[in-house]
Amino acid sequence: xxxxxxxxxxxxxxxxxxxxxxxxxxxxxxxxxxxxxxxxxxxxxxxxxxxxxxxxxxxxxxxxxxxxxxxxxxxxxxxxxxxxxxxxxxxxxxxxxxxxxxxxxxxxxxxxxxxxxxxxxxxxxxxxxxxxxxxxxxxxxxxxxxxxxxxxxxxxxxxxxxxxxxxxxxxxxxxxxxx
Numbered sequence: 291x292x293x294x295x296x297x298x299x300x301x302x303x304x305x306x307x308x309x310x311x312x313x314x315x316x317x318x319x320x321x322x323x324x325x326x327x328x329x330x331x332x333x334x335x336x337x338x339x340x341x342x343x344x345x346x347x348x349x350x351x352x353x354x355x356x357x358x359x360x361x362x363x364x365x366x367x368x369x370x371x372x373x374x375x376x377x378x379x380x381x382x383x384x385x386x387x388x389x390x391x392x393x394x395x396x397x398x399x400x401x402x403x404x405x406x407x408x409x410x411x412x413x414x415x416x417x418x419x420x421x422x423x424x425x426x427x428x429x430x431x432x433x434x435x436x437x438x439x440x441x442x443x444x445x446x447x448x449x450x451x452x453x454x455x456x457x458x459x460x461x462x463x464x465x466x467x468x469x
Contacts, residue, residue, distance in 0.1 A: 303405060310336070310422065310429040313400045315371065315393040318380040325369070326429060328391055333432075333456035334367040334424040335449055338406055340416035341374050342382035346440050347419070351386050357446055358389060366453050373398055373416055408438070419443065423452035425460060432456050 304310070314324045328334070337354065339347045354368065361368050368390035372379060379392040401407050401417055408418040419437030421444045424430065433452050437443035444452075458464045 304422070304431060304434060306431050306433055308431050310424065310431060311403060312429060313403065315395050315400060316376050318376055318383050318392040318394070320376045323391060323393060328369050329367055329424060329426050329429065331426045332365050332367045333426065333453045333460070334369060335361075335444075335453070336422040336424055337368070337370045338404075338417040338420045339370055339372050340408065340411070340419060341372050341414060342378060343414075344416075346437075350419075350437070350440075350443055351388070353446060355386060355388060357449060360450075361390070364453070365457075369393065371395060371400070371417065373401065373414070421449075423449065423456065425456045427460060 310325065312324060312326045314322050317323045325336075335354075335357070339350070341347065351370075354370075358368065360366070369392075370388075370390065371393040373395050374382070375396045376394045379394050383392045395401055395417075398407070398415065406417050406420055408416050421435040421437060423432040423444075425432050432455065433444075433448075435442060435444035435448070
């Protein structure tokens with residue numbers, strides 16, 4: 291199920307078919323990382339989240355952890371982004387047992403560029419919870435899930451279906467050769 295373009299005045303104008311800018315942010319270890327290098331030719335789940343402190347995010351991460359082992363053998367990437375500092379994301383990532391890359395945007399530069407600031411939280415100024423499934427073809431957005439209300443977040447099955455469709459489109463060898 292693909293989300294439609296948000297009406298004027300809504301949080302993000304990013305929609306299926308659009309291309310994300312190739313931004314660079316520090317990862318959980320403080321190393322600068324470019325989105326295109328993290329995607330590296332594979333279908334990707336790009337997850338913008340409020341921060342470690344949010345119980346909804348903690349629950350959603352437990353769901354994503356279930357996808358982690360599958361992603362590693364299916365040539366799929368996971369990337370999570372928050373406004374938390376690298377040392378905070380490193381501690382959160384380690385506590386979860388996550389093995390994928392977490393990016394930090396404490397200056398909120400990418401947040402502003404993408405229009406993904408949650409305006410209801412005037413204390414933390416976090417990202418609005420948003421999940422994108424990306425095609426490695428120029429960081430093209432396949433689907434968008436708005437997670438402001440927890441029920442709007444992508445289920446594992448929706449992510450699997452998106453990733454299957456992306457792989458079918460970008461992998462010439464998706465169907466196994468047979469005699």
